[in-house]
Amino acid sequence: MPVQIDIDHVAKLARLQLRDDEKVQLAAQLGQILEHAARIGEVAAEDVPPTASPIPRANVYRNDEIEPSLPVDEALRNAPERTGDRFGVPRIAETGS
Amino acid sequence: MTTPLCDLTGAELAAKLAAGEASASQILASSHERIDAVDGDVRAFLTPTPRLAAERADELDAYLSTGAPQSPVAGIPVALKDVFTTNGVRTTCGSKILDSYVPPYDATAWTRLAGAGAVLVGKTNCDEFAMGSSNENSAYGPVHNPWDLERVPGGSSGGSAAAVAAGETVWALGTDTGGSVRQPASLCGVVGLKPTYGRVSRYGLIAFASSLDTVGTFTRSVRDAGSMLQVVAGHDPRDATSLDVPVPDYVAGLEDGVGGMRIGVVAEAFGQGVEPAVEASVRAAIDRFAGLGADVGEVLLPHAAYALSAYYLIAPSEASSNLARYDGVRYGLRAEGDHADSIAMMFATRGEGFGPEVKRRIMLGTYALSAGYYEAYYGQAQKVRTLVIRDYETAFERFDILVSPTSPTTAFRIGDKADDPMAMYLNDIFTIPANLAGVPAISVPCGLDDAGLPIGIQLTAPALHEQTLLRTAHALESDLALRMRPPLLEDVGT
Numbered sequence: 001m002p003v004q005i006d007i008d009h010v011a012k013l014a015r016l017q018l019r020d021d022e023k024v025q026l027a028a029q030l031g032q033i034l035e036h037a038a039r040i041g042e043v044a045a046e047d048v049p050p051t052a053s054p055i056p057r058a059n060v061y062r063n064d065e066i067e068p069s070l071p072v073d074e075a076l077r078n079a080p081e082r083t084g085d086r087f088g089v090p091r092i093a094e095t096g097s
Numbered sequence: 098m099t100t101p102l103c104d105l106t107g108a109e110l111a112a113k114l115a116a117g118e119a120s121a122s123q124i125l126a127s128s129h130e131r132i133d134a135v136d137g138d139v140r141a142f143l144t145p146t147p148r149l150a151a152e153r154a155d156e157l158d159a160y161l162s163t164g165a166p167q168s169p170v171a172g173i174p175v176a177l178k179d180v181f182t183t184n185g186v187r188t189t190c191g192s193k194i195l196d197s198y199v200p201p202y203d204a205t206a207w208t209r210l211a212g213a214g215a216v217l218v219g220k221t222n223c224d225e226f227a228m229g230s231s232n233e234n235s236a237y238g239p240v241h242n243p244w245d246l247e248r249v250p251g252g253s254s255g256g257s258a259a260a261v262a263a264g265e266t267v268w269a270l271g272t273d274t275g276g277s278v279r280q281p282a283s284l285c286g287v288v289g290l291k292p293t294y295g296r297v298s299r300y301g302l303i304a305f306a307s308s309l310d311t312v313g314t315f316t317r318s319v320r321d322a323g324s325m326l327q328v329v330a331g332h333d334p335r336d337a338t339s340l341d342v343p344v345p346d347y348v349a350g351l352e353d354g355v356g357g358m359r360i361g362v363v364a365e366a367f368g369q370g371v372e373p374a375v376e377a378s379v380r381a382a383i384d385r386f387a388g389l390g391a392d393v394g395e396v397l398l399p400h401a402a403y404a405l406s407a408y409y410l411i412a413p414s415e416a417s418s419n420l421a422r423y424d425g426v427r428y429g430l431r432a433e434g435d436h437a438d439s440i441a442m443m444f445a446t447r448g449e450g451f452g453p454e455v456k457r458r459i460m461l462g463t464y465a466l467s468a469g470y471y472e473a474y475y476g477q478a479q480k481v482r483t484l485v486i487r488d489y490e491t492a493f494e495r496f497d498i499l500v501s502p503t504s505p506t507t508a509f510r511i512g513d514k515a516d517d518p519m520a521m522y523l524n525d526i527f528t529i530p531a532n533l534a535g536v537p538a539i540s541v542p543c544g545l546d547d548a549g550l551p552i553g554i555q556l557t558a559p560a561l562h563e564q565t566l567l568r569t570a571h572a573l574e575s576d577l578a579l580r581m582r583p584p585l586l587e588d589v590g591t
Contacts, residue, residue, distance in 0.1 A: 005464055014417060014463040015424070015440070016456060017448030025453075026460055029518050033461060034474075036519060037406045040481050041473065050479030051486060053308045053338065054294045054535025054560075060337035074201040080431035087426050092439045 002031030003038065102127035103174070103264040104586075107321040110267065111169045114161065121157040121172030121216060124267075125150055128174040128218055132265045134589045139241050141250075141260035143179050144187050145219035150174070153216045170328055171214030176266040178257045179220040180227055181207055182301040186217075190303050191225040191235040191253075194423050194430045194450030204301025205336070206270055206312045206329045213328045218266050221256030225452045226420065227272055227305045229253045230280055230524035233515050234454040241511070242285060243583035244550055248508040251281030251524075254315070258285040261315040262583055268325055269315040274305050275408055276504075276528025278313030279540040283503035283553025286542045286581040288570070290314045290322040293560045294535030295340040297326075298333030306415035307338075309408075309532045317581070319541065319571040323347035326563060342561065350564055351571045355389050358569060361396030361496030366527050371505045378544035378552040379502045385576050386500075386569075396492045396499060400484040404530040407485070409522060410465045410478035411533070417462030420455070423447060457518060486534045493559045498569050501527050503540040503553035527555060537563050541570045542581050551581065 007023045007030075018026065072085050081088030102110065102124045113119040129147060136142055157172050177183065180190050182200035189195045203211070211217070224234035232240040232255030240255040242248040243263040250259040254271025258281035261269050271278040273291040282289020290313055297312035304310060314325040327348065332341040362383055367376055387393045425431035425446035432445035451459070465474035492499060504524055514520045531538040537560070540553040554573070558566040 007460075010460050010464045010467065013467060014459050015421070015443045015447055016451070016459060017444040018456070019448075022453075022456065026457060029457060030461055030464065032519055033409060033457075033522075034464070037410050037465075037474065037478075040403050040406045040410070040477050043400070043403055043477070043481050043484065045477065045480035045484065048480040048483050050476060051482040051533075052479060054486070054533070055338060055340065057338070062334060070201055077201060078198055078428035080425055080429075089426055089439045090436045090442050 001035065003034035005030055005034070101131070101264065103131045103267065105267070106318045107170070107173045107267055107316065107324055108318065110173055111171070114172050115167060121154040121161065122151070124172050125154040125174060125216055125218070128266055131263065131589065132218070135243070135263050135585060136265060138246050139243055139259050139263050139265070140238060141221050141240050141256040141263065141265055142176070142219045143189060143191070143222050143237055143256070146186055146217050149186070150216050150218050157214055157216070168213040169324055170210065173215050173268055174218045174266045175210055175215040176218050176221045176257055176260045176269040177207055178223050178254045178269070178271045180223060180272055180303045181270060182303065183207060183217070183220065186220065188220065188303070189237070190227070191223045191237060192450065192452065192455070193236045196430065198428055202301060205298035205333045207301070209329050215268070221260055221269060223256055224253035225455050226303070226416070227253040227274055227277055228416070228454050228458055230276070230521050231514065232256065233511065234452060236452055239511055242508045243585050244286060245508065245548070246585070247510055248550070249284065249511050251284035251504070251508065253277040255281050257315050258282050258287055258289065261285070261287045261317060264586060268321060271313050271315055272302055273311045273313040273532065274309045275412060275532050276525040278315065279528050279538060279553070279555060280504050280524060282315060282540040284508040284551065286551030286583070288316050288319055288322050288542070289540040290326060291531065291538050292326055292330065292563055293340070293537045295338050296537070296561070296563070297329045298336040298339045300333055300335040304419040306412040307419060308415060309412055311532065319567055319574050320348060320351055322539065323351060323567045345564055347563060347567055350568050353568050355386055355391040355569055355572045358391040358498060359496045360386050360391045360393045361492055361499045362393065363401070363499050363501040364395050364397050365401050366501030370523065370526070371502060372507065372546070374546035375502050375505065375507065375552050379500070379554050382543040382554045382573060382577065383500055385573060389572055389576060394496070396496055398488040398492060398530065400481060400488050401530050403481050404485050404533055405522065405526050407478040407481040408529045408533060409461070410474050411482065413458040413462030414465045414475050415462065417459045417466065420459055423450060482533045485530055489534045489536055497558070497565055499557040501555050503527060503555040507546045507548070507550035507552060531557050536560050537566050539566055539570050541574055542579055543573070543577060544579070549584065
C-alpha cells in the first residue's frame with residue numbers, strides 16, 4: 001500500500017515552496033517510492049550495527065596552523081546581495097520597539 | 098583515411114606527442130572540430146572552454162618543445178562533469194539554482210589533471226545535482242546518445258559519457274553515487290571506472306550524498322582508465338574521507354591476464370528485468386574469462402535485493418542535508434520579489450531553483466530523517482547497508498572479482514521513463530550495491546544489441562583492489578577486441 005505522507009509538513013521542514021500541482025504529484029510519487037523502500041523492514045537487522053560511511057573512521061583533525069583563506073571579495077563574488085563586507089539578506093528579526 | 102586525433106586513446110596520443118608526430122594544439126583542434134560537428138545533436142557540453150583550452154595547449158607545446166620530461170597526460174583533452182568546481186569557469190550542476198555560479202576554486206581531481214598537463218575542453222551536462230539515470234533531469238535539456246540520438250546516454254554523468262563516446266573529448270571525469278559513471282558508460286559504449294570510496298578526493302565535487310559520492314573516469318580503453326586514475330588518486334588533506342594510503346601503479350600489471358583468477362558471477366543479476374540481449378552478451382563475456390584461464394563460479398549477494406531500497410533512503414537523506422546550503426544567501430539563485438523575511442526568501446528560492454527530481458529527493462530524505470520515521474527508514478537502511486557490505490566480504494573470501502551486467506537494459510528512448518521515478522530508479526539496481534559498500538567497480542563494453550546499442554559488463558573488486566579490477570577488465574577488452582564507434586561518426590569523417 002502506498003505510504004501516506006503529510007506533504008505540507010515535510011515541505012516546511014525542507015524549506016521548500018511547492019505549488020499545489022507539485023504537492024499532488026509528490027504525494028503520489030513519494031507514496032509509491034516509500035512503499036518500495038519500506039521493504040527494508042523485512043530484513044531482520046535488530047542486532048546489526050548501522051553503517052554511516054563505507055570507511056570506518058574517527059574524527060580527522062588538521063594541524064592547528066593558520067593558512068591563507070579566500071579573500072573577502074572572492075568569497076562574496078557569487079552573493080546575490082552584498083552589504084559592505086557581508087552577505088545581504090532580507091530582515092531576519094523584528095527590530096523591536 | 099587516418100584516424101582523427103580525437104578518436105585515439107590517451108596512450109596513443111602520448112606516444113604521438115613523444116614522437117613529435119602531433120602537438121597539443123593539433124589534438125585540441127581535432128577535439129574542437131568534433132564538437133563543432135556533433136555537439137549540436139549530442140548536446141554533451143554545457144560550457145565549452147575553447148579559449149582557455151587553446152591557451153593551455155599553446156603553453157604545453159612551448160613546454161614540450163624544450164624537450165622537458167613529459168607526463169603521459171600532457172595534451173590530453175579532458176571534459177569535466179559540471180559538478181566539479183573550476184576556478185573562474187561557470188559550474189551549474191545542471192541546475193537553475195547555480196545557473197550563474199562561478200567557483201573561486203578548483204576541485205582537487207581537476208587540479209591534479211591540470212597539473213599533469215591535461216587540457217580542459219569544457220564542462221559537461223548532467224542530471225541536476227547528479228540525480229538521475231538518463232540525463233533528462235538537467236535544467237538545460239537532455240543529452241542525446243551518440244549511438245542513437247533519440248535515446249538517452251544514461252546518467253547522471255551523461256554528458257561526460259556521450260562526449261567520450263563521440264570523440265568530443267578523449268577523457269572525462271564524472272561522479273558515481275549509485276552508478277552515475279558505470280551506467281552511462283554502459284549505455285554509451287565506453288569504459289567507466291568507479292574507484293574505491295575515498296581513493297579520489299571529493300574536494301570541489303559539489304556534494305549529493307557524501308558517504309556514496311565517488312569521482313570516476315570515462316575513457317575509451319581500460320589502460321586509459323588506469324592512467325587517469327593514476328593522476329587523480331591519492332590523499333588530499335582537504336577531504337577528510339580521502340584515504341591516506343599509497344597509490345600503486347595502475348598500468349604496470351595490466352597485461353598480467355586472468356589465469357587462475359577467481360571470478361564470481363552474481364546469480365541475482367540475471368533473469369527478471371534484464372533484457373535477453375544484455376544477458377546473452379554478458380554471459381558470452383563471462384565464457385571468455387573461462388577461456389582465458391579464470392576460475393568462474395557463481396556467487397550470491399543475498400541482501401542486494403534490498404540495496405536499491407536502502408539506497409533510495411540513504412542517498413536522499415544525505416542529499417536533503419547537503420542541499421540545505423542552497424538558500425539564496427551566499428551563492429546561486431535568489432528568488433526575485435519582496436520577501437517578508439529571510440525564511441520566506443529561502444522557501445521561494447528553493448521552490449523556484451530546484452527541478453522536480455531534486456525536490457522529490459529532498460522531500461524523500463527530509464521525510465526519512467524526520468521525527469517518528471528516522472528509525473524505520475534511515476536507521477534501518479543503514480543496517481541493511483552493513484549487511485550489503487558483509488555480503489561482499491563473504492563473496493570476496495571466495496572470489497577476486499564479481500561480474501554482472503552494468504545495467505539491465507541498453508539505452509532507452511528519451512521520455513520513456515521520465516514520468517515514472519520508480520522505473521527510472523531500477524536502472525541502477527546492479528550498480529548501487531558497490532556504492533553502499535564503497536568497493537571499486539568498472540563497466541566495460543562487451544557487445545551490441547540487435548538495434549546496435551552498446552552493452553556493458555560490470556566487474557567489482559574488493560576495496561583498493563583497482564589493480565586487479567583493471568587487469569581483469571583489460572584482459573576482457575583485449576580478448577573481445579570490439580570496435581566501439583557510434584554510427585554517427587561515420588558521417589563526420591575527420
